Amino acid sequence: MDTGKQRAPSGTDRSEKRFSVCLAGSGLIIVLLLLAIFATLLVTALPAIKEFGIFFFIGRVWDATTETFGALPFLVGTLLTSFLALVISIPFSIAISIFLGEYFKTGAISTFLRSAVEVLAGIPSVIYGLWGLFFLMPAVRFIEMKLGVAPHGVGILTSSLILAIMIIPFSASIGREVITLVPGDLKEAAYSLGATRFEVIRNIVIPYARSGIIAGILLALGRAIGETMAVTMLIGNSNFLPTSIFSPANTMASVIANEFAEATGVTAASLIYVALVLFLVTMVVNIIGTYVIQRISIEASREVS
Amino acid sequence: MSGIFPRAVSLMVAFFALVCFATHAPALDMELLGAGATFPQPLYSKMFDAYNQQYKVKINYQGIGSGGGINQLIKKTVDFGGTDAFMTAKELQSAGAPVLHIPTCLGAVVVTYNLPGNSKLNFTPDAVAEIFLGKITKWNDPKIASANPGVKLPDLPVSAVHRADGSGTTYIFSEYLTKVNKEWKEKVGTGKSLKWPAGQIGQKGNPGVAGYVKQTPGAVGYVELLYATQNKMPYGNIKNRAGKFIEPTLKSVSAAANVKIPDDTNVSLTDTEAAAGYPISGFTWLIFYKEQNYGGKAKDRAEALAKLLLWMVGDGQKYVEPLQYAPLSKEAAAKANKLVRSMTYNGAPLVK
Numbered sequence: 001m002d003t004g005k006q007r008a009p010s011g012t013d014r015s016e017k018r019f020s021v022c023l024a025g026s027g028l029i030i031v032l033l034l035l036a037i038f039a040t041l042l043v044t045a046l047p048a049i050k051e052f053g054i055f056f057f058i059g060r061v062w063d064a065t066t067e068t069f070g071a072l073p074f075l076v077g078t079l080l081t082s083f084l085a086l087v088i089s090i091p092f093s094i095a096i097s098i099f100l101g102e103y104f105k106t107g108a109i110s111t112f113l114r115s116a117v118e119v120l121a122g123i124p125s126v127i128y129g130l131w132g133l134f135f136l137m138p139a140v141r142f143i144e145m146k147l148g149v150a151p152h153g154v155g156i157l158t159s160s161l162i163l164a165i166m167i168i169p170f171s172a173s174i175g176r177e178v179i180t181l182v183p184g185d186l187k188e189a190a191y192s193l194g195a196t197r198f199e200v201i202r203n204i205v206i207p208y209a210r211s212g213i214i215a216g217i218l219l220a221l222g223r224a225i226g227e228t229m230a231v232t233m234l235i236g237n238s239n240f241l242p243t244s245i246f247s248p249a250n251t252m253a254s255v256i257a258n259e260f261a262e263a264t265g266v267t268a269a270s271l272i273y274v275a276l277v278l279f280l281v282t283m284v285v286n287i288i289g290t291y292v293i294q295r296i297s298i299e300a301s302r303e304v305s
Numbered sequence: 306m307s308g309i310f311p312r313a314v315s316l317m318v319a320f321f322a323l324v325c326f327a328t329h330a331p332a333l334d335m336e337l338l339g340a341g342a343t344f345p346q347p348l349y350s351k352m353f354d355a356y357n358q359q360y361k362v363k364i365n366y367q368g369i370g371s372g373g374g375i376n377q378l379i380k381k382t383v384d385f386g387g388t389d390a391f392m393t394a395k396e397l398q399s400a401g402a403p404v405l406h407i408p409t410c411l412g413a414v415v416v417t418y419n420l421p422g423n424s425k426l427n428f429t430p431d432a433v434a435e436i437f438l439g440k441i442t443k444w445n446d447p448k449i450a451s452a453n454p455g456v457k458l459p460d461l462p463v464s465a466v467h468r469a470d471g472s473g474t475t476y477i478f479s480e481y482l483t484k485v486n487k488e489w490k491e492k493v494g495t496g497k498s499l500k501w502p503a504g505q506i507g508q509k510g511n512p513g514v515a516g517y518v519k520q521t522p523g524a525v526g527y528v529e530l531l532y533a534t535q536n537k538m539p540y541g542n543i544k545n546r547a548g549k550f551i552e553p554t555l556k557s558v559s560a561a562a563n564v565k566i567p568d569d570t571n572v573s574l575t576d577t578e579a580a581a582g583y584p585i586s587g588f589t590w591l592i593f594y595k596e597q598n599y600g601g602k603a604k605d606r607a608e609a610l611a612k613l614l615l616w617m618v619g620d621g622q623k624y625v626e627p628l629q630y631a632p633l634s635k636e637a638a639a640k641a642n643k644l645v646r647s648m649t650y651n652g653a654p655l656v657k
Binding site for chain 1: 369370371372373375376395396462464469470471472473493494495496497498499500501503504505506507508509513516517520521
């Protein structure tokens with residue numbers, strides 16, 4: 001206060017303070033937004049919550065004419081398509097991450113492949129849906145005819161396939177990032193002990209990068225759960241529990257997108273209730289994901305040290 | 306560093322100011338707002354454009370679906386709504402004050418299919434119902450074949466596809482089937498979205514249904530007549546109540562309205578008694594409050610609305626047919642005209 005010297009740090013202090021207020025403010029806005037979304041969903045879904053309560057989760061009938069609503073078919077449809085998509089996508093996304101993160105880190109091939117994967121992530125989902133309708137649907141239909149099941153062409157399998165393609169870029173690009181971050185001296189140490197490239201990847205690279213790879217996969221799962229347009233076009237929109245992976249079904253996001261525009265009264269409230277369930281499912285998946293990542297990174301750090 | 310953050314802050318302030326300004330921007334005078342059914346939207350766009358050029362009144366109509374149109378009208382955020390189904394008693398009650406319906410044109414739903422050769426097929430009402438109930442599973446089923454002598458029907462499985470999104474098209478289609486088929490009435494009923502038989506495919510919108518039918522040999526679905534003709538899709542003739550197989554055309558759809566129309570125009574034209582009428586037809590309506598002085602609405606705005614509505618059921622009808630919609634019959638137009646003239650502002654008639 002008494003010398004000019006002190007004024008300079010106090011000026012910095014002020015901008016520091018402003019900065020932290022700015023950050024805290026933005027952070028708070030996001031949290032408030034989340035709460036506001038939750039509150040809006042809860043309030044607008046209230047008529048349906050009162051009417052169906054917890055039985056909404058196990059109700060199998062969705063009938064707007066008699067105003068009977070249960071979300072089980074959609075819950076099952078969403079989880080089934082998402083996890084199936086995840087299972088289909090994992091081998092590909094891990095292979096791409098290793099290929100781009102370990103074998104071809106630089107060079108023309110790498111740049112080309114990397115941007116190809118990134119372009120895949122940027123394609124709007126309606127285009128995936130259209131491609132699925134014109135290519136995937138006849139292909140699945142052909143398989144179904146060979147297998148002798150009802151040749152719908154659309155259903156759980158078709159939408160899982162399209163979802164798998166849509167989520168590969170997410171898990172692959174995160175996987176590639178973490179694999180390139182594996183310290184060179186760890187790998188060199190292994191090579192110097194006579195390990196082959198495969199052994200280095202299996203015993204050094206993958207364990208080290210595991211938490212990152214899994215984080216990418218969970219991020220991809222989040223995307224698969226919420227995907228709407230492409231799934232609507234390929235799932236067959238049948239509001240019943242699926243009986244096989246070939247049967248048409250429906251997902252939470254898809255039923256909301258389909259029916260909300262024309263819904264009134266309890267039907268609209270029930271659709272918002274479905275949205276609330278979707279919100280909760282996404283949250284649970286994220287919490288489980290964070291927990292898994294924490295557990296694995298602790299284990300990994302123990303293993304490596 | 307200290308230079309950046311004030312800038313960021315001022316940017317944020319500017320952003321919030323923009324948001325606030327955008328929501329509080331004064332509404333333009335004399336821009337009438339409407340929202341609702343998507344089916345007549347192309348016609349309304351054309352009509353409103355022509356009206357704007359002639360009378361300098363702007364009309365903004367958003368195709369958000371019939372249910373949305375009813376909601377927006379009840380919330381009083383629009384001057385008029387559009388709907389493909391007459392408001393239910395419950396909806397009318399929640400409106401709080403009397404709501405009037407005027408028909409603007411007619412629409413029809415056709416049964417479209419994908420078969421080798423795609424020859425014109427005849428369908429009996431029961432055949433249509435049983436196809437969509439999942440009871441007719443092969444195309445050479447006697448119930449289809451008996452109505453189509455001379456047509457060689459293939460031994461293909463029937464893949465029925467319905468609209469997955471709630472829609473007025475589904476409403477008209479299911480209303481028709483509820484009238485003509487007992488089992489349909491008991492198991493499925495009438496509505497904008499229905500409990501379809503298990504395992505039946507649903508697709509979003511007319512394009513979704515049409516796309517699936519085109520892609521799948523043996524598929525059968527239902528779409529709006531307008532959509533089917535624009536996309537050159539094959540569609541069947543339906544046997545009407547008079548026992549004749551009627552081809553859906555603008556003429557046969559308009560003819561469906563040759564029945565006695567009640568004063569509030571609340572009439573269902575499906576399974577029409579008119580001998581030359583196509584049986585899966587229906588009006589599409591505009592809805593608005595009878596008493597226009599609500600929510601601080603100015604009188605000249607209410608007058609502009611009344612004039613527009615009069616024009617739509619009068620002179621504006623000349624735009625209906627060129628756009629492949631079926632125009633109102635003289636009787637229906639007269640009833641609509643009378644309804645518009647019954648609009649009031651503070652209890653006094655708006656137009657003489």
